[in-house]
Amino acid sequence: MIKVHNLAKAFGAKRAVDGVSFTVERGEVLGFLGPNGAGKSTTMRMITGFIPPTEGTASVGGFDIVEHPIEARRLIGYLPENAPAYTDMTVFGFLNIAAEMRGMRGDARKKAVNRAVEMCFLESVLHQSVETLSKGYRHRTCFAQSIIHDPDVLVLDEPTDGLDPNQKHEVRQLIRRMGEKKAIIFSTHILEEVDAACTRAIIIDRGKIVANGTPEHLRQKSEWPWAVTLRVSGINAAALNQKSSHISVVKLTAILREDSTSVTARVFPRNNLNGSLATSIADAAQGWRIEELHTEEGRLDEVFRSITMPDTAASAAK
Amino acid sequence: MNAWSNIKTITKRELFAYFTSPLAYVFIVIFLLLCGFFTFMVGGFFERGEASLVRPFFDWHPWFYLFLVPAVGMRLWAEERRVGTLELLLTMPITAWQAIVGKFLASWLFLALALAMTFPVWITVNYLGSPDNGVILCGYLGSWLMAGAYLAISCITSAMTRTQVVSFIIAVVVCLFFILAGFPPVINMLESWAKPWLVDTIASFSVITHFDAFQKGVVDSRDVIFFLSLIGFSLFTTSVILRTHRAG
Numbered sequence: 001m002i003k004v005h006n007l008a009k010a011f012g013a014k015r016a017v018d019g020v021s022f023t024v025e026r027g028e029v030l031g032f033l034g035p036n037g038a039g040k041s042t043t044m045r046m047i048t049g050f051i052p053p054t055e056g057t058a059s060v061g062g063f064d065i066v067e068h069p070i071e072a073r074r075l076i077g078y079l080p081e082n083a084p085a086y087t088d089m090t091v092f093g094f095l096n097i098a099a100e101m102r103g104m105r106g107d108a109r110k111k112a113v114n115r116a117v118e119m120c121f122l123e124s125v126l127h128q129s130v131e132t133l134s135k136g137y138r139h140r141t142c143f144a145q146s147i148i149h150d151p152d153v154l155v156l157d158e159p160t161d162g163l164d165p166n167q168k169h170e171v172r173q174l175i176r177r178m179g180e181k182k183a184i185i186f187s188t189h190i191l192e193e194v195d196a197a198c199t200r201a202i203i204i205d206r207g208k209i210v211a212n213g214t215p216e217h218l219r220q221k222s223e224w225p226w227a228v229t230l231r232v233s234g235i236n237a238a239a240l241n242q243k244s245s246h247i248s249v250v251k252l253t254a255i256l257r258e259d260s261t262s263v264t265a266r267v268f269p270r271n272n273l274n275g276s277l278a279t280s281i282a283d284a285a286q287g288w289r290i291e292e293l294h295t296e297e298g299r300l301d302e303v304f305r306s307i308t309m310p311d312t313a314a315s316a317a318k
Numbered sequence: 319m320n321a322w323s324n325i326k327t328i329t330k331r332e333l334f335a336y337f338t339s340p341l342a343y344v345f346i347v348i349f350l351l352l353c354g355f356f357t358f359m360v361g362g363f364f365e366r367g368e369a370s371l372v373r374p375f376f377d378w379h380p381w382f383y384l385f386l387v388p389a390v391g392m393r394l395w396a397e398e399r400r401v402g403t404l405e406l407l408l409t410m411p412i413t414a415w416q417a418i419v420g421k422f423l424a425s426w427l428f429l430a431l432a433l434a435m436t437f438p439v440w441i442t443v444n445y446l447g448s449p450d451n452g453v454i455l456c457g458y459l460g461s462w463l464m465a466g467a468y469l470a471i472s473c474i475t476s477a478m479t480r481t482q483v484v485s486f487i488i489a490v491v492v493c494l495f496f497i498l499a500g501f502p503p504v505i506n507m508l509e510s511w512a513k514p515w516l517v518d519t520i521a522s523f524s525v526i527t528h529f530d531a532f533q534k535g536v537v538d539s540r541d542v543i544f545f546l547s548l549i550g551f552s553l554f555t556t557s558v559i560l561r562t563h564r565a566g
Contacts, residue, residue: 045405048409049408050405050408050409051564051565052564052565070411070412070413071411073409073410073411074411076409078406078409080402080405080406080409081402082402084401084402084403084405085403085406086331086335086401086403087401088335088338088339089331089334089335093334097327097330097331098410100327100330101324101327101328101410101411101412102410102411103320103323103324103411142406
């Protein structure tokens with residue numbers, strides 16, 4: 001549904017987006033990650049046709065965003081950053097105007113507004129002025145505007161920004177549910193959201209895509225995928241070290257913490273064993289009092305850090 | 319057809335915005351007070367002893383509009399930019415042109431309403447004597463066209479900035495130029511040193527020169543074209559500014 005090819009945007013000498021290419025199909029939810037100022041919003045603004053690209057193209061549903069902007073925009077629902085809305089209108093009035101701008105009249109409009117209001121839980125504030133709404137409600141009002149015409153493509157710029165944890169959860173559920181039938185692209189810098197809602201994630205840094213894959217795939221870029229964290233009581237560090245070095249698949253054992261009653265260590269596998277290291281350790285550790293044993297799948301925040309800030313992450317590792 | 323319904327939607331939303339804020343009511347009240355005061359007190363409506371609205375009423379309009387129309391137009395784009403709704407508006411399946419025309423029409427209709435509210439002056443003059451109502455109607459038409467020209471200029475300045483006050487000030491300055499270019503004292507001063515063709519060229523850019531004929535009851539196509547082309551050019555400039563702003 002969304003095809004982005006070599007998209008670039010220069011503001012003066014600065015290239016905010018520098019040759020970004022990706023595609024999103026129907027049924028996919030693409031998480032767009034990156035530090036602030038990495039070019040996430042700029043990319044989304046180009047896809048929705050708000051700013052023209054300096055180079056490259058993008059098409060939505062087969063319509064080029066530069067040559068057929070109106071047809072392309074018709075397919076898109078867009079939630080801009082900071083969720084702007086006409087503050088002088090009521091929620092009801094605002095949604096009605098949004099539906100009308102989407103070309104809906106009469107009964108179709110009424111139905112569309114009701115549906116959006118229901119999906120975004122806006123009944124209680126329907127006749128309140130947007131100006132008086134709390135941030136969460138205002139956000140949901142703008143979100144309702146973006147889904148009012150039941151679009152095939154949704155572009156959401158930080159849809160959970162400023163919401164409380166319950167609302168965040170609701171919005172993620174909503175995105176996930178809608179993602180089954182639509183092509184969705186949403187930006188965030190909350191990494192749990194990638195796990196909660198995405199089928200695929202892209203990490204963008206300084207205008208370039210630095211990683212693209214499923215959340216599992218990204219996690220394995222971690223420095224220690226499939227390492228095992230182990231806590232044993234009634235044994236000292238030296239004994240643990242000695243024992244683990246006898247296990248053939250162990251490459252390295254790092255002691256994380258040692259106190260009078262227990263030792264915590266992280267054991268790294270010699271090569272990618274897909275989680276079987278824990279079994280080997282459990283087999284070898286007969287007679288130990290194991291209090292904790294689990295396999296690290298790799299953590300997204302760490303991957304994110306190591307990809308977007310290579311220098312700092314490297315120095316932190318030392 | 320489709321374009322027209324988009325324009326109507328935008329116009330409706332803008333008109334709604336005027337009447338939900340106090341601005342509309344304040345504007346209409348001030349405009350009517352000014353009209354009343356200047357027509358009857360300063361303009362010497364009664365002392366003239368003639369049943370006409372030309373000098374005592376319409377003569378003041380270019381000057382009222384100088385301050386009032388930029389106040390009506392200043393929020394059109396500046397507010398959208400400040401709040402961020404511009405991004406919403408321009409990513410809807412409507413063209414920038416439809417948005418520009420829709421917004422302009424809303425403000426112009428609003429000014430038409432304010433102008434129509436001066437009907438007591440018209441009733442008064444009809445009650446006291448028997449004026450040429452054709453000339454009065456013509457004056458109203460000219461006044462409305464002139465307001466449209468000021469408004470289109472305010473659209474440009476509003477699209478240039480996200481601060482309404484800045485938009486207001488620049489619009490007043492530009493509109494002042496369009497008045498002064500044909501203001502008799504300025505023309506007299508120019509005539510003392512400039513060549514006649516230059517004076518004529520400058521004066522032909524003035525709204526006063528073109529409004530004058532309307533006041534006398536003459537609808538000259540050149541005057542109508544002047545106002546309409548000023549509106550068209552200004553709206554085009556607005557679209558260019560909006561586009562370059564987005565292009566970064």
